[in-house]
Amino acid sequence: MKFIIHDQVVLLREPEGPLAAHLTSFANAISVQGYNVWSLKRSVRIAAYFSRWLKQRGVGVQDICSDHATRYLRYCARHFRPRSDDRAALRNLIDFLREEGVIPPEQMATIRISEAERCVQEYEEYLRDIRALARVTIIHYVPFVREFLKHRFGDGKITLSKLNAADVVRFVQVQAPRLHLKEAKLMTTVLRSFLRYVRYRGDITLDLAAAVPVVANWSMPSIPRGISADQTRKLLASVDRRTAVGRRDYAILLVLARLGLRSSEVVFLELDDIDWDAGQLSVRTKGGQRIELPLPADVGKALAAYLQHGRPKSASRRVFLRARAHITGLRGPSSLGSVVRRALQRAGIDAPTTGAHQFRHGLATQMLNHGASLSEISEVLGHRHPQTTMIYTRVDIKALRALALPWPGGAR
Structure with missing residues (x-):
């Protein structure tokens, strides 16, 4: 006899044990997190097996803790070869039980910190x-x-x-x-x-x-290495915007290139930060301050395309989400750096670096070359101190040497 747990999950036998009554709500919870059908079925079945194992050992729902999941995996390892994702599935189950109050707070492991x-x-x-x-x-x-x-x-x-x-x-x-x-x-x-x-x-x-001693340093820092305008155009043109991931990556790269935001500022952008009516983007800067930036038409178009046709369904308010389950916001600046690195590799571009900060430097250099003042550049980049912006005024001696006119009469 089959037992329907979820519209996509059917068990071959009636669930039993202390978690039997919670399998349906667990299935619903992970379904909205963006897991595919296979992962959903696997997670629910592992939860059912775990519940049966708990019943055999006389463990009540009030006594379940993370240690039981560890002992269950050891039991599985002695009888058959467990899958590599079984541990993650049980961890999700334990987290769900805690969030729902099925496992009382006093049963959670108390960690003594030093x-x-x-x-x-x-x-x-x-x-x-x-x-x-x-x-x-x-x-x-x-x-x-x-x-x-x-x-x-x-x-x-x-x-x-x-x-x-x-x-x-x-x-x-x-x-x-x-x-x-x-x-x-x-x-x-x-x-x-x-x-x-x-x-x-x-x-x-x-x-x-x-x-605190001062670490030895040079007084004239090197000129920041920024990606060129031509490389940026080539990179953006190489992104496949026919896919959901491509639309996301294109929007990320365009925000970096046009607005010069830091990785963290892009990662932690939220839906409420976009004012479509005013055409503005509210950004929380490195110092925790809020700045309002104009939303260029091409950036707004790219964001809208991603939000409408690429962003997975999620309760998260972050603008940019992971493409695979667990569907949440990007974990941090390193995740965004990976997006940039992969895009550069696919496009075959030998950029100054593989990180996201080069777009910020590239934008500042382009603004300076087009006659923007340091105060204008500082305002766009969200610099708190004018000295930070001053690094873009340093002269690239190597570049100037190539432009130098030969000495009259040639070398002696």
Whole structure:
């Protein structure tokens, strides 16, 4: 006798066990997440097998936890070869049960975090709530703070009041030689930020941020490497806009090229950020501020084509979504970087870099070449400090050398 769980899932035997009553709602939940029919059927059947296994061991619904899923997979491994995606399917099931309140909160595993991790979490909250820094910036800051606390306190008690200048200097001396210049400079920036935070908390009274050594650097940074206008046109023309993924990638590349947004700004764009009537795009910048940018006609057309004929159905408010289940927003700037890298490879373009930032540099260079002022470029790019925009005014000596007129009379 067959038992219909979902309009696309039929079981050959009646479901049993503590999860039998929840299989239909589980099927409905993962169906709206964009999983294909095969994955939907597989997930529900694994849930049914897991429920039967729980019944055989006398486990009630109130007692289910993640550890039972782990033990079930071990059981499967002893009797037959499990599929590689079984673990993910069970993880989705456990998450669903928790979200629905089937598994009570007290049954969820309690994770004891260390003092260092608690300190890091409090610093994260400070950066997010007080400094209003972008999520991607916070992600880059946290590992350095975690490493600093480990270097100073090890696994022992975290006593921030005991920090002194020697601790700061020693940490930089140990870490800096292991890092690339850009990473080392970021580390010192993070360290100053953290030490200002510790002083803000009242744990220290001295300005230890001033004790952070300066990493050696050149005074004239190299000119940013931007993708050329011709390469951008060739790249955009190479995208296959007949497919849903192609429409998404084309819209992403066009937003990068025309508006010069950072990867994080594109990734975290939401549907409500697009004002179709006013022809504007509201962007949350690196510093957490909102800026309004005009929406060029070609960018608006590309976004509309993707939203109408390429964007999967999803409860997410993000503009750009993953193309495969689990259908959610792109996970971060690295996901957008992958879109750019694959597009460049398909088009056979030898661009200055494989990252998304080259479009930002390319736009600034084109604006400068067409007579835009530094303040105009700064406004478009969302720079908080004029010095950041000044790097685009540096002279490319190599390019000028090729244009130099020969010395009268030739070489001697």
